[in-house]
Amino acid sequence: MDMPRGSQIPESLNPQGYSNIVDVFEKTCQAFSSKPAFTSFGRTLDYAELHQLADAFAVYLQRETDLKPGDRIAIQLPNLIQYPVVLFGALKAGLVIVNTNPLYTPREMEHQFKDSGAKALVIHKSMAHKAEKILANTDIKTVLLTQVGDLHGFVKRYLLNAAVKYLKKMEPDFYLPGALHLREALLKYVGQQPEPVRIQTADIAVLQYTGGTTGLSKGAILTHGNLISNMLQGVDVLDEAPSGCVETAIAPLPLYHIYAFTISLIIMGYGGHSVLIPNPRDIDGFVKELRKWKMTAFMGLNTLFIALCNHKDFPTLDFSQFKLTISGGCALTHKAADLWKESTGCEIMEGYGLTETSPVVSINRPGAIRLGTIGVPVAATDVAILDPEGRPVVEGMPGELCVKGPQVMVGYWQAERETAACFTDDGYFMTGDVAVREADGFLRIVDRAKDMILVSGFNVYPNEIEDVFCSHPAILECAAIGIPxxxxxxxxxxxxxxxxxxxxVEELKAWSKERLTRYKIPKQIEFVDELPKTNVGKVLRRKLKEQQVNKEVA
Incomplete structure (x- = not known):
């Protein structure tokens, strides 16, 4: 009889006997206490200091809030060293993490906070004015605020925080009575240890929100077992890479995103050092930061590879220790892979995953990279390629990629019907992506969920865009599609x-900025006399895409 999803970690992957993420954290910090763990804005936390600060946060949560194990805490932070402190401190207190995109609008924040039932929020001050608008509609009672420089020394802390607030004007005024500064909470309890909390492998660790197949985001339930399994599956892959491959890993992707979240756990498994990049869109600043490091690894996606390779100073960086590059989040193009190898001398290992699979399903392993594929399934993972009737397809033919493994989510939070709809009767998660399995086991994605739009690795779902724009008084009806x-x-x-x-059109785009995250805002808006529809009135997005292709050809 199969065990419930997320309740076990395969013994073959787990000689250390990890049972939960706190266990991983404790053993890692003990083994690598003097080694650097995370760096951001020039401030580095070693594993011992990270452990001490996480303990302090856990003590604060236990002594000064009414939060109990199993309660949800939302973390809405950019890539700052405060993130791992809060993450591991909250987990040590037995809380469930709700990762929240810092780019979210108040509308998006409200949905996620209400749906998750979050009772606490850790938020950067630049986003606090958004929280002010919606917190009264949620169950959140505990709010902790932080600024960029809060874990730096006095002089740098003052300069960094002043620059963000007064020079860059990135912290609009807000009113959140009762909110506490995270720095104060940490300083009050630094050096103290929290009360131990019994955490089971099957307990929920993270609610990771994703659009699924509809406009409203749903929380994928990821257990401690799910995340540790995927971490160990990653370690199994990197054991084949050159020694010291993650000694200094550049981490430009946001830690609230499941790709970066799990990669950071894998890096920690080796006692590696994650150099966090808070704003990778600032390519000049990004290259300037890279110049400070003898990097050994880089975790990115197609967009970043191209942007960096096109920067005039990128080829002049020190790649003498560079050993590893991993790509995920969106398809890797041959152009990006070729440019990267030419600039750095390093091949890119492309992988594939989803929020619902913690996220890694398959990857090109070191020394066995085949461009244009997503590699082979990671350890303890079974992949099936099924036709629309749920039958296995003939080898080499396309079908829906379905996955079974210890990294597959329990289901969607408070959404039994949606959960049941995305699993086969024998327990395979149906990804909605169409793939081909080659004779030697390599997988190739040939299409993806028919309506989803993938912008720089982020899922954008047409229903949400359409719902927002249809609320505008000037629009009768609309449809959203993705264009290359x-x-x-x-x-x-x-x-x-x-x-x-x-x-x-420009006024429409400006109007949508208050309602949609930046990457969801349409780059193009076209007005037509009527939308193509089925006999029953359903808009044919496929037809719109065909029309777009015909225009480009013409």
């Missing part, structure tokens, strides 16, 4: 029918 973009893979295009007079 050389920088981000895809961008959103909105095709709309005006209610009366056609509104100004």
């Amino acid at each position: 973009d050389e920088h981000s893979g895809e961008v959103v295009k909105l095709v709309a029918v005006a209610r009366d007079e056609i509104p100004d």
Whole structure:
């Protein structure tokens, strides 16, 4: 009889006997106490200091809040060293993490906070004005605020925080009575140890929100067992890489994203050092930061590889110790892979995964990289390629990629129907992506969920875009599709029918900025007389995509 998903870690992967993420954290900090763990804005935490600060946060949660094990805490931070402190401190107190995108609008924040039932929030001050608008509609009672420089020394802390607030004007005024500064909470209890909390392998560690197949985001339930399994599956892959491959790993992807989240755990498993990049869109600043390091590894995606390789100073960086590059989040193009290898001398290992699989399903292993594929399944993972009736396809033919393994989520939070709909009767998770399995086991994605738009590795779902724009008084109806973009893979295009007079497109985009995260805002808006539809009135997005292709060809 199969055990419930997420309740076990394969013994073959787990000689250390890890049972939960706190166990991983404790053993890692003990083994590598003097080694650097995370760096951001020039401040480095070694494993001993990270452990001490995480303990302090856990003590604060236990003594000064009414939060109990199993309660949810939302973390809405960019790539700062505060993130791992809060993450591991909250887990030590037995809480469930709700990773929240710092780019979210108040509308998106409210949905996620309410759906998860979050009772606490750790938020950067630059986003606090958004929280002010919606917290009264949620169950959140404990709010902790932080700024960029809060874990730096006095002079640098003052300068960094002042620069962000007054020079860059990135911290709008807000009013959150009762909110506490994270720095104060940590300083009050630094040096103290929290009360131990019994955490089972099957306990929920993270609610990781994803769009699934609908507009409203759903929380993928990831247990301690799910995340440790995927961490150990990653370690199994990197054991084949050159020694010291993650000694100094550049981490530009946001830790709230499941790809970066799990990669950071893998790096910790080796006692590696993650150099966090808070704003990878600032390519000049990014290259300047890279110049400080003899990097050994880089975790990125197609967009970043191209942007960096096109920077005039990138080829002048020190790649003498560079050993490993991993790509995920969106498809890797041959152009990006070739440019990267030419610039750095390092091949890119492309992998594939989803939020629902913690995330890694397959990867090109070191020394066995085949461009254009997503490699082979990671250890203890069974992949099936099924036809629409759920039957295995003939080898080499396309079908839906379905996955079974210890990294597969328990299900969606408080969404039994949606959970049941995405699993086969024999327990395979249906990814919605169409793949081909080659004779030697390599997998190749040939299509993906028919309507999803992938912008720089982020899932964008048309229903949400359409719901927002249909609320505008000038729009009668609309449909969102993805169109190719050389920088981000895809961008959103909105095709709309005006209610009366056609509104100004730039005004529409500006209006949507208050309602949608930046990467969800349409880059193109086109007005037409009518949308193509089925006999029952369903908009044919596929037809719109075909029309777009015909325009590009013409």
